[in-house]
Amino acid sequence: MADITPVLERADANLPESLERLFDLLRMKSISTDPAYKTECRKAAEWLARELQALGFDAAVRDTPGHPMVVGHHPGERPDAPHLLFYGHYDVQPVDPLELWEAPPFEPGFQEVEPGRKVITGRGTSDDKGQLMTFVEALRAYKETKGALPCRITILFEGEEESGSPSLKPFLEANADELKADYALICDTGMWDRETPAISAGLRGLVGEEIIVRAADRDLHSGLYGGAAANPIHILADILAGLHDETGRVTLEGFYEGVEETPAEVKATWENLESAAEKLLGEVGLSVPSGERGRSVLELTWARPTAEVNGIVGGYTGDGFKTVIAAQASAKVSFRLVGSQDPVKIRESFRAHVRAGIPADCSVEFHPHGASPAIHLAYDSALLNTAKAALSQEWPKPAVVIGMGGSIPIVGDFQSMLGMESLLVGFALADDRIHSPNEKYELASFHKGIRSWIRILDALAA
The missing domain is CATH 3.40.630.10 (Zn peptidases)
Known part of the structure; x- marks a missing residue:
């Protein structure tokens, strides 16, 4: 030099x-x-x-x-x-x-x-x-x-x-x-x-997807139809809840293909930063890391893939109360990708997971919102x-x-x-x-x- x-x-x-x-x-x-x-x-x-x-x-x-x-x-x-x-x-x-x-x-x-x-x-x-x-x-x-x-x-x-x-x-x-x-x-x-x-x-990649679950052809009175008619909010909630297991891992088939473990020597340097990393949660009023069990805050945010629900809409959400079973419910879901995860395969796996949870007399519609690799x-x-x-x-x-x-x-x-x-x-x-x-x-x-x-x-x- x-x-x-x-x-x-x-x-x-x-x-x-x-x-x-x-x-x-x-x-x-x-x-x-x-x-x-x-x-x-x-x-x-x-x-x-x-x-x-x-x-x-x-x-x-x-x-x-x-x-x-x-x-x-x-x-x-x-x-x-x-x-x-x-x-x-x-x-x-x-x-x-x-x-x-x-x-x-x-x-x-x-x-x-x-x-x-x-x-x-x-x-x-x-x-x-x-x-x-x-x-x-x-x-x-x-x-x-x-x-x-x-x-x-x-x-x-x-x-x-x-x-x-x-x-x-x-x-x-x-x-x-x-x-x-x-x-x-x-x-x-x-x-x-x-x-x-x-x-x-x-830099983590990103896959965005909006799903719309439809059941009856109109909103229903929950007294007349409750217990008998499919409720798209319930269906959607079950599907979304099933995205993670009890350890915080994403359950989609093939989701972790292309995800590599961070080298031990790199994680060791991150551990030296971890006390400061806890501020990430503390500054927003939280203290307990979510996500995969046994992973540090830095590893979760820098090196692991995620599945997050970004928004849910369904039924009556105005002031007061309205006892209806909604005709449809929707959600926006995003996946942050790492390693060599394939955005196309992630989208396909998510859609398969959703379709598996839709009753025979109900339907689902998908709207993609971008896909880029890590x-x-x-x-x-x-x-x-x-x-x-x-x-x-x-x-x-x-x-x-x-x-x-x-x-x-x-x-x-x-x-x-x-x-x-x-x-x-x-x-x-x-x-x-x-x-x-x-x-x-x-x-x-x-x-x-x-x-x-x-x-x-x-x-x-x-």
């Missing part, structure tokens, strides 16, 4: 100007979901393209049917080093309710939350402008010190992530050859805590472990490898459409209030995030 001390020192010296540039970007009201801010979104894209051009990138604003993409390319100084694609998004969430903000959302500033600890305030500070600018400023420090970048870099900044990314897949399809790299770097995740950086190795970077991946070692050099505590209970669609798109593994490294904190009033980003996250990317880039290039 090269001596990166001068690069790190340049990043430190640049910090005041780096913050000024970040504040310039934060002032742009790039709310992608509201057509009233279309001009502001383009303004942010053009600003980013100019910043990349100033760093020697062949960069341009690329139009889409929605908000534009920003694409930039830089050759790097080491032709044998990996080609890296960095992704971030410049659009932000709406600011409503405005009256809950302690300061105007697009007038960024600093707040000292405790002695010696400052945060940057404003919409987009953590999600995702502050995050993406850590990478840009790392490149700046590298370029100003070394005169070149350590490896070939492609940049993709999106402007519709907060509104469902409708233009992203068509753009990837149309520009696959141009955008394909050896690895993707994504800075839209978080740290374990203020002193512990994290790499997200896994994404996982191997725990022994050289990419992951190289980045982990580099991160650990920068922060007070060693980096940890974590999972994520939710999904980031772009990771799956990069894998399925461009054949790239993704490295998810972010510096946000759980209390950054993303999508909410008074969003913030730790000043240390921004400063040490820049330094972290310098270390990661140098390690990957070597």
Whole structure:
């Protein structure tokens, strides 16, 4: 590896100007979901393209049917080093309710939350402008010190992530050859805590399904028909209750095909975090983990599949009381997938489970709501472990490898459409209030995030 001390020192010296540039970007009201801010979104894209051009990138604003993409390319100084694609998004969430903000959302500033600890305030500070600018400023420090970048870099900044990314897949399809790299770097995740950086190795997949159970041809009087007529609410309740056994395991046939046990050494590192993980339940007024018996909170949320009922409707739900047997009842059910679970097979198995519980004179109707597989970077991946070692050099505590209970669609798109593994490294904190009033980003996250990317880039290039 090269001596990166001068690069790190340049990043430190640049910090005041780096913050000024970040504040310039934060002032742009790039709310992608509201057509009233279309001009502001383009303004942010053009600003980013100019910043990349100033760093020697062949960069341009690329139009889409929605908000534009920003694409930039830089050759790097080491032709044998990996080609890296960095992704971030410049659009932000709406600011409503405005009256809950302690300061105007697009007038960024600093707040000292405790002695010696400052945060940057404003919409987009953590999600995702502050995050993406850590990478840009790392490149700046590298370029100003070394005169070149350590490896070939492609940049993709999106402007519709907060509104469902409708233009992203068509753009990837149309520009696959141009955008394909050896690895993707994504800075839209978080740290374990203020002193512990994290790499997200896994994202659970998702299958959504709505079912409607129908019985009689109309709602029935429960006195006249009760005990004789099929009750779709009872039928539905039995079906849903049968999704789990007494140990919390999902009962669907073939459900655990493709689910692997987390390596013991990885679970051991999670056990060291477990006391903090209990806060996940404590913060919402709970204390007893649900799900599979004998699994830790972190394992349940990061590495195990789930079956959850997200909503049930049936019968009379208004004020007062109405003694009816409903003609139909419905439920929305979702499955979070891990490993190599097949979303299609999971859906088929669930439908078979439901049909088995429907009486002969009743019927069921299914409505699918998306299906995507889990994404996982191997725990022994050289990419992951190289980045982990580099991160650990920068922060007070060693980096940890974590999972994520939710999904980031772009990771799956990069894998399925461009054949790239993704490295998810972010510096946000759980209390950054993303999508909410008074969003913030730790000043240390921004400063040490820049330094972290310098270390990661140098390690990957070597």
